[in-house]
Amino acid sequence: CFLEVPKVFSLKGSVVTPSMMLELSRAVQRVLIRPEVSGVVVTQPADNIEETAYFVSISLSDVFQNQNSKPIVFTTCMNPEDPMFDGTKNLLDSIRVACHDVKGDISTVVVCMNGEIHAASRAQLTHTNKASALASPGWGPVGYVDRDNVYFRCGALELDTGLNFPMLKKLTAKVPVVKAMCGDDGALLEMVLEKEPDAIIVEGFGRGNLPAGMMPAIKKAVKKGIFVVISTRASSGRVLDSTVFPGSVAQCLECGCLLAGETTTSKARLLLMYVLSQKEAIQLKKEDPERFFAYVQECLDPVLTNRLFG
Known part of the structure; x- marks a missing residue:
């Protein structure tokens, strides 16, 4: 097992744009096609992690997911200045999820925080700074991490299967x-x-x-x-x-x-x-x-x- 840490962007979450999300999706897919890669963990500020994870989720074609059924795990920290820093545990949990064989278990793209695993289509931040801020209102998590073990409670949701379009070069549609x-x-x-x-x-x-x-x-x-x-x-x-x-x-x-x-x-x-x-x-x-x-x-x-x- 080895870890590789490439950097796509280094910036505050509030300045992330849909175009950046598209570039991130391309970078993730380039990594996932490598046979030695088990999965990908994406770390970013909490501000719009639910949107970024969702965008990557819908940008994966059915063909790509069938050929590269590997987990893409988003995570963040809610209190970077708190002595009880939650980022380290979130990162370790996410790496465990990324090393798990997700075929038939969960959606390809998930968000992992506070020991819980949430489908990208359902994940929402429900608090401004609590470590337990991530939730899937009305649905709940699809799984959880307990020490070194990863457990799943349901299969992929219907909204987490990608849209089966080719990868875009540029976002052109205006949607206010x-x-x-x-x-x-x-x-x-x-x-x-x-x-x-x-x-x-x-x-x-x-x-x-x-x-x-x-x-x-x-x-x-x-x-x-x-x-x-x-x-x-x-x-x-x-x-x-x-x-x-x-x-x-x-x-x-x-x-x-x-x-x-x-x-x-x-x-x-x-x-x-x-x-x-x-x-x-x-x-x-x-x-x-x-x-x-x-x-x-x-x-x-x-x-x-x-x-x-x-």
């Missing part, structure tokens, strides 16, 4: 986020539309419902061919339609919006950026808009796809 607020009249959304984005993630309340004042701008966006995805500010649970009323998720569906399901706002944004930057996706959107619409919905939430398009 608009958070709904009480009494929102849609003015901010109208300003965003002027920038002609490829898609917009609108973060709603609870189930995903929005103030009625936002609906004219949402209808305008859909009419212009802009993907509008409704997410929720809640930490767990699925965006779902129920009764129809002004601003409801049901009305958003009638307008032609997509639903993020249980995918968080920040991850839904990265997903749309990645998909809408693909030449094959753009071509499919032109040739068969309805099929492409259903495909994007499936990437966001397979359960909802069966319900809405099955």
